[in-house]
Amino acid sequence: DTVWTENTSVGREYTLVGPQGDETPMSVCTSIKFYSFSDAKGRKPDQRKHRHGDLPMSYELVSSMASPHGREGEVCALAISPNGETACTLSRQEDAFRIWSKNTTYSPSGVPSVMWKCLYKVKTPAGFANLLSQNKNSSP
Numbered sequence: 001d002t003v004w005t006e007n008t009s010v011g012r013e014y015t016l017v018g019p020q021g022d023e024t025p026m027s028v029c030t031s032i033k034f035y036s037f038s039d040a041k042g043r044k045p046d047q048r049k050h051r052h053g054d055l056p057m058s059y060e061l062v063s064s065m066a067s068p069h070g071r072e073g074e075v076c077a078l079a080i081s082p083n084g085e086t087a088c089t090l091s092r093q094e095d096a097f098r099i100w101s102k103n104t105t106y107s108p109s110g111v112p113s114v115m116w117k118c119l120y121k122v123k124t125p126a127g128f129a130n131l132l133s134q135n136k137n138s139s140p
Contacts, residue, residue: 063114
């Protein structure tokens, strides 16, 4: 999820230029949100979760990560393992990818709480971009 805000103390800062040339400082905040599908089979519509009293929702927010690559790093790609326990995010601004692990804890009443922990931050190796461009320019 990417949200523009006028609060320049959070997120990556940009200067937007209007049609008359006026400049407005803005920031972009990136967060990743994880949802769970709520199966409505066998339930009446009024038994499903509602958002602010309107239409029943088929998905429920389980967890979110605000600014997973720091203030300046936007997320340009995300991959999740088939079992949903591990995720990988990529940021061009940070020039790195991160490996995340899901940790679920339960309250005494049995309500689950999901948190994501960064296991590894891997920076793009020096010269890697040059290697890629050389491979594209070489003939087989």
